[in-house]
Structure formats: C-alpha cells, structure tokens
Amino acid sequence: MKDIIYNLWQLLPRETEAVLLTSRVSRRYISSVDIEEGLVLLTKSKAYYLTDFRYIEKAKNSGIDFEIICSSKAEEAIAELLDRGKIINLSLEADNITVARAERLKKRFSGCTLDLSGELDKAISTLRLVKTSEEIEKIKKAQEISDKAFYHILPLLKQGVTEREAALELEFFIRKQGADDVAFDIILASGPNSSMPHAVPTDRIIQEGDFVVLDFGSVVDGYHSDMTRTVAIGSITPEQRHIYDTVLIAQMQALKTVKEGTECAKVDKTARQIIESAGFGKNFGHGTGHGVGLEIHEGPRLTPVSNETFKANMVVTVEPGIYLEGNFGVRIEDMVRVTVDGCEIFSKVPKDLIVL
Numbered sequence: 001m002k003d004i005i006y007n008l009w010q011l012l013p014r015e016t017e018a019v020l021l022t023s024r025v026s027r028r029y030i031s032s033v034d035i036e037e038g039l040v041l042l043t044k045s046k047a048y049y050l051t052d053f054r055y056i057e058k059a060k061n062s063g064i065d066f067e068i069i070c071s072s073k074a075e076e077a078i079a080e081l082l083d084r085g086k087i088i089n090l091s092l093e094a095d096n097i098t099v100a101r102a103e104r105l106k107k108r109f110s111g112c113t114l115d116l117s118g119e120l121d122k123a124i125s126t127l128r129l130v131k132t133s134e135e136i137e138k139i140k141k142a143q144e145i146s147d148k149a150f151y152h153i154l155p156l157l158k159q160g161v162t163e164r165e166a167a168l169e170l171e172f173f174i175r176k177q178g179a180d181d182v183a184f185d186i187i188l189a190s191g192p193n194s195s196m197p198h199a200v201p202t203d204r205i206i207q208e209g210d211f212v213v214l215d216f217g218s219v220v221d222g223y224h225s226d227m228t229r230t231v232a233i234g235s236i237t238p239e240q241r242h243i244y245d246t247v248l249i250a251q252m253q254a255l256k257t258v259k260e261g262t263e264c265a266k267v268d269k270t271a272r273q274i275i276e277s278a279g280f281g282k283n284f285g286h287g288t289g290h291g292v293g294l295e296i297h298e299g300p301r302l303t304p305v306s307n308e309t310f311k312a313n314m315v316v317t318v319e320p321g322i323y324l325e326g327n328f329g330v331r332i333e334d335m336v337r338v339t340v341d342g343c344e345i346f347s348k349v350p351k352d353l354i355v356l
C-alpha cells in the first residue's frame with residue numbers, strides 16, 4: 001500500500017498538496033479495502049479513510065495503515081482536515097465527480113484551489129496499467145472460474161434452450177464457484193443476434209446452424225476476467241466457417257505481436273489488416289482489446305489511435321470480430337499478461353471451432 005501511495009505522488013504535479021479519492025475503485029486500489037461509501041484523503045504525510053457507521057467496523061478490521069475516521073458528514077470532516085493541515089491545493093478525481101458536487105466542494109473547501117484537471121485520474125490509471133503479482137493471481141483465478149464455466153455451459157447449448165436460460169445458468173455457475181460476481185452482463189447471443197457485439201440475452205431458442213457468441217467473465221477479489229468464444233450448433237455453412245477462420249487467424253496473429261515494447265496500436269493493426277484483406281473491414285467496428293483489472297475496461301486501449309506501449313505485466317484482451325448485420329457474428333477473445341518476450345494467455349479453452 002505504501003508503495004502505491006509513494007508512486008502516486010511521483011506522478012502528480014508538484015504543486016499538489018493533497019488528494020481526495022471519491023470513487024470506490026480508486027479507494028479500493030489505493031487502500032486495498034473495498035468500502036461502498038467513503039472518502040480517502042492523502043496528504044504528503046498522512047492517509048485518512050473516512051466512512052460512516054455502516055462501514056466503520058469493516059474499515060477498522062481491514063488492518064489498513066490509514067487513520068480511520070467515522071463520520072456521517074465526511075465532506076465537512078475533510079474541510080476541517082484541510083484547514084488544519086493548511087492545505088491550499090487539493091486534487092480531485094474529475095472523472096468521478098458530478099458538476100453539482102464540484103460546485104458544492106468549491107464552496108465547502110473555500111480555502112483551497114481544487115484541481116479538477118484530470119491529472120489525478122490520469123495518474124491513477126497509469127499506476128493501474130501494470131499489475132502486481134497479487135493482482136495477476138486474482139485475475140488468473142477469475143479466468144480459471146470462467147474456463148470451468150465455459151465447459152459447464154457447453155452441453156446446455158445443445159438442448160434448444162433460450163439464450164436467457166443459458167446465460168442465467170452460466171451466471172449461477174460462476175457465482176457458485178466462488179466468484180464475487182460476473183464481470184459484466186453476460187453476452188450470450190445466438191444466430192442473427194450474434195451480429196450485435198454487445199447483444200443482451202433474449203428468449204430466442206438456440207437452433208441448428210447457429211453461431212453462439214459467449215462473452216463473459218468472473219470477478220475474484222475485485223479483479224475481472226474477460227473471454228469470448230464462438231461455438232457452432234450442428235452444421236454450419238462454408239461462409240460461417242470462412243469467417244470463423246478469418247477471425248481466428250486475426251486473433252492469433254494479433255496475439256503474436258503482444259510483448260513489452262510493442263505499440264498497443266500494432267496489435268489492432270495486425271488484426272484489422274487480416275480482416276480487411278479478407279474483405280470484412282467494415283464488419284469489424286470496435287477496437288481489438290483493452291486492459292482488465294479492477295474494472296472490466298481499463299487502460300491500455302488496443303485501438304488504431306492508441307498511443308500506448310506495452311509494458312510487462314499489463315493485462316489486456318485481444319478480441320477481433322466480424323459481424324454481418326442481421327445474419328451472424330464471430331468474436332474470439334483471450335485475456336493475456338504481457339511479458340518481456342511475448343504474452344501469457346490466461347484462458348486454457350481451445351479456439352478451434354467447437355461444433356456442438
């Protein structure tokens with residue numbers, strides 16, 4: 001914890017005297033304890049965790065090295081701490097604060113200049129890019145649960161169940177395996193619904209000749225996993241096979257470019273060129289991947305306009321797809337850890353087309 005706070009100060013502008021963390025995810029990242037509501041104040045010499053009666057016992061029992069303050073008026077308590085510390089420059093999480101709250105805080109912390117430039121958000125995102133070994137272990141565990149869940153759900157996809165039923169069973173299994181939660185609303189899209197990259201499960205009955213896109217993840221100790229597989233039900237057409245193979249080649253070639261020092265945009269370019277040269281450029285309308293951690297989507301972005309470069313121990317997805325509107329779609333996604341000479345793929349589920 002101390003290291004994270006030290007590293008955060010290194011990334012902040014020199015004039016910053018204190019930092020107020022309002023978002024649950026940043027408070028969790030910096031303190032390592034997850035408390036629904038509260039505020040964290042960091043000064044150069046102290047760290048305070050303010051929360052109310054509902055969460056105070058958890059905060060106290062967490063063993064974190066913060067001064068824990070119980071208050072139902074946390075903003076007023078912060079104002080006092082700022083006054084006492086003679087702090088005149090406070091940095092806030094601009095991405096997390098509503099305009100109304102910013103206006104209120106300007107009045108409440110009237111002795112202070114509030115930095116709402118986004119520097120703090122940027123600094124925390126930068127820290128979160130590279131994962132520690134503890135974070136990686138949690139992400140791996142989350143992926144292990146997802147791998148098991150994939151095999152659990154396969155037999156069910158054969159039986160003519162609805163997307164909604166299959167998605168629910170998948171979620172139930174993931175939770176039963178000990179995950180905190182599913183990483184996001186499960187995408188389980190069959191037949192024509194699979195052409196929508198972020199389809200919501202419907203009452204459609206899975207049928208012979210369908211592609212079924214399964215995009216899902218698990219959360220373990222706050223850390224997410226993310227994977228996508230596309231499976232076929234019964235027989236498929238040569239067109240479906242061709243598109244599956246194109247996506248698979250694009251995904252595998254893109255994976256080969258992942259390593260420390262490579263530009264994130266190159267991974268996207270590799271996948272996109274393969275899909276474009278097969279004539280489906282306009283059918284791949286999203287980025288190739290994203291970072292994963294305390295949030296399902298975080299930095300770095302693997303898009304054509306990404307200006308980031310891979311560092312070892314970043315965790316990212318590689319997930320190209322081809323979507324034929326009203327017809328079908330294919331996406332294949334792995335989550336990987338960037339290494340010095342390549343990447344470690346977390347999902348052990350094979351990617352050769354599974355025909356059920």
Ligand SMILES: [Mn+2]
Nearest residue numbers: 226317319333
């Ligand atoms: Mn993803």
